[in-house]
Amino acid sequence: MRHKFNRNTKLFLASTLLYGFAFSVWELFFNLYILSLGFSNDMLGLIRSATPLAALLLGLPLGLLSDRIGRRPSMLIGLSVGFMGMFFQVRLIIPWLIFFFGLVQGAGFMLYRVAQPPFIMAYSKRENQALAFSLNFGLLTIATTIGNLIAGRMPGFLQQWVGLPQGSAASYQWVITAGILLATTSLIPVFLISEPKRKIDPQTTRIAPKTMIRKIAARPIVRQMALINILIGFGAAILIPYLNVFLRSKFGIADDLLGLIFSLSSMLVFFGTLISSWLVNVTRSRIIPNVASQGISILFLFILGFSPFLWLAAVSLLLRTVLMQMSQPLLENYAMLVSPPEEQGAIASIRGIGWQTGQTIGIFISGLVQTRFGFSPLFITTGIFYTVAVFLTWVFFRPGEKALSHAAQS
Numbered sequence: 017m018r019h020k021f022n023r024n025t026k027l028f029l030a031s032t033l034l035y036g037f038a039f040s041v042w043e044l045f046f047n048l049y050i051l052s053l054g055f056s057n058d059m060l061g062l063i064r065s066a067t068p069l070a071a072l073l074l075g076l077p078l079g080l081l082s083d084r085i086g087r088r089p090s091m092l093i094g095l096s097v098g099f100m101g102m103f104f105q106v107r108l109i110i111p112w113l114i115f116f117f118g119l120v121q122g123a124g125f126m127l128y129r130v131a132q133p134p135f136i137m138a139y140s141k142r143e144n145q146a147l148a149f150s151l152n153f154g155l156l157t158i159a160t161t162i163g164n165l166i167a168g169r170m171p172g173f174l175q176q177w178v179g180l181p182q183g184s185a186a187s188y189q190w191v192i193t194a195g196i197l198l199a200t201t202s203l204i205p206v207f208l209i210s211e212p213k214r215k216i217d218p219q220t221t222r223i224a225p226k227t228m229i230r231k232i233a234a235r236p237i238v239r240q241m242a243l244i245n246i247l248i249g250f251g252a253a254i255l256i257p258y259l260n261v262f263l264r265s266k267f268g269i270a271d272d273l274l275g276l277i278f279s280l281s282s283m284l285v286f287f288g289t290l291i292s293s294w295l296v297n298v299t300r301s302r303i304i305p306n307v308a309s310q311g312i313s314i315l316f317l318f319i320l321g322f323s324p325f326l327w328l329a330a331v332s333l334l335l336r337t338v339l340m341q342m343s344q345p346l347l348e349n350y351a352m353l354v355s356p357p358e359e360q361g362a363i364a365s366i367r368g369i370g371w372q373t374g375q376t377i378g379i380f381i382s383g384l385v386q387t388r389f390g391f392s393p394l395f396i397t398t399g400i401f402y403t404v405a406v407f408l409t410w411v412f413f414r415p416g417e418k419a420l421s422h423a424a425q426s
Contacts (some may be wrong), residue, residue, distance in 0.1 A: 025139045025148060026207050029133075031205040032152050036159025038199030040190055041167040043101060044278060045158075046072065047261055049188035053109060061383020063111065064257060067101075068375030070247075071368060073128035079365025083358060087138070088211040090131035090361075092203060097124030106192045112227025122372075129404045130368055134360035137352045144301065145353075147293040148343035154289035157341075160282035167191055168275015182271060216319050232362050240371030240412040241351050241363075244405050249374025251401030255394045256383040259333065266324045278329050281337040288342030295343070302346035303414045311406045313339035314399050321395030340402075350413065353420065385419055 050060045082090040099122025106112050117312055132152065135422070140148040158289045170191045174180040182186040232238055255262075260278070269277075288309075295305040313336045320332035346366075385393055 021144065021148065024211070025136070027205040027209050029148075029155055030136060030138070031091070031202045033155045033159050034205070035199055036156040037163045038099070038102065038195045038202075039156070040160035040163025040278075040282070041195030043257070044167050044260065044275060045192055046106070046163055047186045048183075048194060048264075049106065049185060049257065050114075051261075052183060052185040052188055055111070057383045057387045059111060059383075061386075063114055063379045064383075065205060065376050065380040066115045067122035067125075068372040068379065070119040070122030072372040074123050075130070075365040075369035075372060076362065078123070079130045079362040079368075080319060082127060082131045082134070082361035082365075086211055087135040087361075088206060088209050089129040091128050091135070091206045094124045094126070094128030094131065095206065097121075098128060098424050099196055100124070102196050103193065106189050106196075110410045126365070126368060126372070130361050130364040133348055133352045133364045134357065136349075137357065137360060142397055145297040145349055147290075148347060149349040150289040151363050152342070153345040154286040155288070156352050157282040157285040158283055159204075159344040161279040161286070163195060164275045164279035164282060167195060168272045170194075171271050186303070206388035214293055220288055232366065237354055237412075237416065238363060238366055240408070241347075244347075244409055244412070245367050245370030246374045247401050247405035247408070249371035251374070251379040251398040251405070253375040253378025254385070255391070255398045257379065257396075258382060258386065258391075261386075263329070263333075265328070266391075269326070277333065281334045284334055284338040285341045288338040291346060292343040293347055296346060301414075301417060302350045303409065303417050304341075306343040306346050307406055307414075309339045310341045310402065310409075313337075315400050315405070318395060321391065326331070345411075347409065350417065354416070378397070 030344050047060060047064075050063060051057070056062075064132065078090075086269045096120050101117045101119070101124055104117040108114055108117070133149075136145065136148045136152065171180075171182040174190060175182050180190070238317065260274055263274060263277070292305050292309070295300055299305060316332040316336035320329050320336055324331045325333060348364075351363065351367055352360055382394060
């Protein structure tokens with residue numbers, strides 16, 4: 017099947033590619049930067065909890081705001097605020113200011129993220145939607161690949177060129193800052209998007225925000241989506257952001273090898289997302305590929321956590337990452353398919369709140385557990401939460417998907 021995207025969708029995907037560069041550099045080195053300042057793992061956990069905390073507290077208002085002002089303005093404002101928060105977090109060294117700008121970053125990127133799924137639904141034909149969601153996620157991983165490859169080598173280059181020692185706070189600070197400044201170019205494609213003037217239903221505008229929230233939250237499928245995201249968000253938060261710290265502490269690997277491993281995982285996720293959109297056509301389902309791939313990924317999660325060999329841990333990390341993430345956009349697509357267009361931003365925010373609830377609690381707890389018990393309990397807990405989430409995904413959504421498919425065919 018030949019897929020064609022319009023100009024707006026192409027610009028949107030180009031923005032995703034550029035934005036992803038900053039995210040990759042950030043995820044690779046921000047933890048190590050904070051620790052290089054002399055802060056403890058407990059303080060790192062507290063600082064990292066700021067971003068999901070802001071998204072948690074402001075998620076619903078930002079979702080309603082996106083439904084009111086439109087997707088393009090939401091993405092422009094969200095990206096600008098998010099980049100500002102990231103920039104000041106690495107230019108300031110006072111803990112409470114780093115925490116505050118973590119809140120700013122969380123609010124900005126939450127507004128950006130809740131506008132994305134409704135935008136894809138509005139500008140993609142139904143037969144192209146699974147691919148558009150997959151490409152949005154997959155291109156983010158390609159940007160991550162490029163960012164990790166380049167950023168992993170930058171500390172060594174900085175030491176050679178300007179004498180900044182590898183592993184120093186100054187070295188990490190400049191690498192992260194350069195990534196953020198380059199990623200601001202992602203604003204350009206979003207600015208060029210031509211969104212038609214929105215026709216707002218007067219009936220919708222007269223509904224009070226609290227009433228709208230209660231109406232949306234009363235739907236069982238919305239609560240089920242939020243629960244799945246809470247489980248996966250918590251399981252991911254206590255472990256996944258710290259995998260670089262885990263590999264460094266257990267195997268003592270260098271920055272360039274760390275960057276290579278994570279760049280390879282991102283590249284594989286990109287190809288995996290393309291395969292997942294093909295699996296949608298083969299299985300005529302978004303839930304089957306999601307459950308199958310994420311279920312298998314849990315096996316490799318445990319191998320990663322308890323392997324005594326670096327090569328086996330690295331291979332397991334690659335397989336775990338691609339299998340867990342390749343079909344993630346499909347569930348997001350399914351959530352939008354069962355949502356009215358005028359409520360998609362709010363529903364995306366409720367899903368996001370579920371994720372951020374798990375993230376806020378998990379990231380902070382992880383720092384406490386790492387300090388006292390190491391990583392083994394975290395791998396076990398994450399595996400349990402992922403297993404429950406995968407099981408509930410099948411129980412909650414597969415019957416509804418069958419009904420939706422039958423209704424479309426009749």
